[in-house]
Amino acid sequence: MSVFKDAGHLFRFAGLFVLAFLIFLVVRHYVVPKSFGQYGHYRGAAMGEIAAHPVKFSGHDACEACHSDVAEKKNAGKHAHVNCEACHGALARRLPAPAEPAPDMLQKLVALAIPRPVADPPVVRHADDPSSVVPERPDTAVLCARCHAASAAKPKGFPQVVIAEHSNGLPCETCHQPHSPAIDAGGAK
Amino acid sequence: MKFNRRQMLILLPAAAVAWKSVLAGTPEDSPNYRMSDHWWGMLIDVTKCIGCGNCVRACATENDVPDGHFRTWVERYHVTDEDMTEPQVISPNGGKDGFPMAQEDDKKYFFVPKMCNQCADSPCTQVCPVGATFVAPDGVVLVDQKYCLGCAYCVQACPYGCRYIHPQKDVADKCTLCYHRITQGLTTACCETCPTGARQLVDLKNPKDPIHEFLKTHNVQVLKPQMATGAKAFYNGLDGSVR
Numbered sequence: 001m002s003v004f005k006d007a008g009h010l011f012r013f014a015g016l017f018v019l020a021f022l023i024f025l026v027v028r029h030y031v032v033p034k035s036f037g038q039y040g041h042y043r044g045a046a047m048g049e050i051a052a053h054p055v056k057f058s059g060h061d062a063c064e065a066c067h068s069d070v071a072e073k074k075n076a077g078k079h080a081h082v083n084c085e086a087c088h089g090a091l092a093r094r095l096p097a098p099a100e101p102a103p104d105m106l107q108k109l110v111a112l113a114i115p116r117p118v119a120d121p122p123v124v125r126h127a128d129d130p131s132s133v134v135p136e137r138p139d140t141a142v143l144c145a146r147c148h149a150a151s152a153a154k155p156k157g158f159p160q161v162v163i164a165e166h167s168n169g170l171p172c173e174t175c176h177q178p179h180s181p182a183i184d185a186g187g188a189k
Numbered sequence: 190m191k192f193n194r195r196q197m198l199i200l201l202p203a204a205a206v207a208w209k210s211v212l213a214g215t216p217e218d219s220p221n222y223r224m225s226d227h228w229w230g231m232l233i234d235v236t237k238c239i240g241c242g243n244c245v246r247a248c249a250t251e252n253d254v255p256d257g258h259f260r261t262w263v264e265r266y267h268v269t270d271e272d273m274t275e276p277q278v279i280s281p282n283g284g285k286d287g288f289p290m291a292q293e294d295d296k297k298y299f300f301v302p303k304m305c306n307q308c309a310d311s312p313c314t315q316v317c318p319v320g321a322t323f324v325a326p327d328g329v330v331l332v333d334q335k336y337c338l339g340c341a342y343c344v345q346a347c348p349y350g351c352r353y354i355h356p357q358k359d360v361a362d363k364c365t366l367c368y369h370r371i372t373q374g375l376t377t378a379c380c381e382t383c384p385t386g387a388r389q390l391v392d393l394k395n396p397k398d399p400i401h402e403f404l405k406t407h408n409v410q411v412l413k414p415q416m417a418t419g420a421k422a423f424y425n426g427l428d429g430s431v432r
Binding site: 036039040041042043046047049050051052053054055056057059060079081082083085086089090113114146147149150151152153154155158 | 205222224236237240242247250265267287299320322325335336365370372373375382383384385
């Protein structure tokens, strides 16, 4: 006489549990992303995706590689620590996608069968293609005032002027060369 | 190799799935970047900030931040000498368009740039129910926007108010410390465009980083130190009235 006599229903029940657990493992394998838990309780691949965001500001090193004359002048003056894109704006930009030729019937069919992700237009840096990304000439009346308009909230040692009284309406670059703003350095050419 | 109709019917969908993942590509990797070599933070020198708003504009451009939301912003404090617990604080459009002129009076004025403090023990990551936000091995607090449900627990949990729900994507969004730039050896967009050097990206794991000397020789504070968030946005010259 076996101790397992009349225990069949328990084994069947245990078998159901084992089966459910196996199904859980299989489902889990497919729904949890591969890189989840690689570094911690998150998807490790997320960091690569965030790092793939396109850069818009090239950084002053990219500018200074070609415009060494301007960099030299700037670094000798009061604006040595003001980087190029602080005034000239972001110079690595996403250009509009070039117009593609109209797809023929076969390409349309293929596109229907296999949906392709829409590719973002490429980012082009002024440093790589100077003609396609052209920096705007900043308006000194706006640009200079942003930093140098007098305000009691600015640090006391920072050079500030009351715009209305300072220049009699003349543009800043009449007297100050923005790359080297000291008055004896001369106005913009 | 020959396929019969049955094998073909099995193979074709499998090939289509495989081809799709080939087309989707893999995210760019930064081959020369090792996460374990860095522990990023930010040095913010309040005594240098002139409230020009360059950082706010640059951040919005660099990171496609939607209008009315901010990954970084600038506040202007106006504090009386009697009651520093009740400062008047303004931040019109996050300081993006600059500030109205401040007339000299008997009170104290100053600007304070704000951003994600990249906390080492961040409250926002602790409340995320799905593991969509995390402190990366290099110390940057990031949001996995594919995993985020948009429940906004983290937005509530951040003691510094640095997170928002992206109006188009419906997921949490915040300062990534320009992760796409610092992994390429560039500095952040706000640091790149700050004209006075009021912001500096710092790497606490780099023994040559001047931050170590700076922290040793200056009176540096973090925001809300009583919350023990392990904040890595170090403020130099911070007034006691700043919250």
